[in-house]
Amino acid sequence: MEKILAVAALALFLCRPAVATTARELRELRGSAFKAYQGKDWPAFFEAQKRVVQAARIPRELYQLACAAALAGDKSAALRALEDFADQDTFLDAANDGDLASLRGEPRYEKALRRIAYSRAARGTTPTAAELPRADLDAATGAVKARHDSPAKGALADLRVFDGAAYASDGFGGGVYRVTSKGFEKLSDDFASPQTPAMHGGELLVPDYTLGLAVLDLGTRKVRWLEAPKGFPLTGIDGTALAGDDLYIVQNGLDPVRVVKLTLDRRNRIVKAALVQKGGDLPDPTHAVIHDGALWFIARSGWQGFGKNGFQPGPPPLLKRVPLR
Numbered sequence: 021m022e023k024i025l026a027v028a029a030l031a032l033f034l035c036r037p038a039v040a041t042t043a044r045e046l047r048e049l050r051g052s053a054f055k056a057y058q059g060k061d062w063p064a065f066f067e068a069q070k071r072v073v074q075a076a077r078i079p080r081e082l083y084q085l086a087c088a089a090a091l092a093g094d095k096s097a098a099l100r101a102l103e104d105f106a107d108q109d110t111f112l113d114a115a116n117d118g119d120l121a122s123l124r125g126e127p128r129y130e131k132a133l134r135r136i137a138y139s140r141a142a143r144g145t146t147p148t149a150a151e152l153p154r155a156d157l158d159a160a161t162g163a164v165k166a167r168h169d170s171p172a173k174g175a176l177a178d179l180r181v182f183d184g185a186a187y188a189s190d191g192f193g194g195g196v197y198r199v200t201s202k203g204f205e206k207l208s209d210d211f212a213s214p215q216t217p218a219m220h221g222g223e224l225l226v227p228d229y230t231l232g233l234a235v236l237d238l239g240t241r242k243v244r245w246l247e248a249p250k251g252f253p254l255t256g257i258d259g260t261a262l263a264g265d266d267l268y269i270v271q272n273g274l275d276p277v278r279v280v281k282l283t284l285d286r287r288n289r290i291v292k293a294a295l296v297q298k299g300g301d302l303p304d305p306t307h308a309v310i311h312d313g314a315l316w317f318i319a320r321s322g323w324q325g326f327g328k329n330g331f332q333p334g335p336p337p338l339l340k341r342v343p344l345r
Contacts, residue, residue: 218262
């Protein structure tokens with residue numbers, strides 16, 4: 021009876037949306053789970069990982085929960101968590117993971133493995149507009165109009181302009197800033213690795229590579245995290261583009277990579293999700309814009325060419341153009 025109650029409690033736990041958290045809080049929770057794992061304290065690892073999933077219900081953490089439960093000897097809970105991970109339509113090599121060895125031979129485990137393996141199947145296609153030569157793309161004159169030095173050490177690598185102000189994300193430091201002629205204004209530092217933002221209904225949509233997709237209220241500065249639709253994880257986003265109520269996201273942090281269309285309501289809740297393309301000719305997709313009635317984004321951007329020996333050039337990047345319907 022106690023076993024049944026424990027599994028039921030875990031099922032209810034997994035069905036709850038993750039609570040909002042900051043990057044600092046998540047790091048602390050992950051640190052506790054990792055410490056227990058290193059010490060091979062499997063019951064403590066299981067309990068700590070449940071707290072991580074409550075804070076960030078994202079694919080990798082769901083998978084880690086399955087591993088934690090299996091190591092702790094709770095097969096029912098491990099199978100439930102692995103099935104929940106399989107629902108995410110993303111791949112991790114569960115078949116060769118020794119942490120899940122105790123599940124081998126279980127029919128539910130084998131079925132979950134088949135679903136996880138199937139997630140790697142390519143789906144959808146996107147037209148290629150052009151191959152881009154590997155050359156510097158400079159502005160017309162190269163003249164510096166203004167310079168605004170970052171108030172924090174980090175990497176302001178993603179920026180977008182709305183209503184005369186630039187919104188910049190610090191992918192290393194976790195801050196999101198508004199930049200005007202007066203300089204930098206910090207809007208939030210609750211993120212782990214914020215990427216290119218979008219603006220919808222007067223609120224800033226901030227994709228976090230690690231945590232998912234958040235809504236930043238520009239008036240109150242409060243951050244709330246959006247619940248991912250089933251089968252559409254919101255981590256690994258490295259490009260956004262908004263067309264009306266449709267937010268297109270480019271995800272190169274999932275296996276396989278993908279481009280997805282999310283439809284938002286007036287309160288910036290996701291009411292519909294649709295796959296544009298997954299896998300196929302989309303290595304290293306990044307960035308996205310809406311222009312001339314189409315979604316444009318880069319594929320084969322070259323990130324996979326960076327290694328220990330520096331950059332090894334591969335095939336030229338692709339510029340994709342998807343007409344909006």
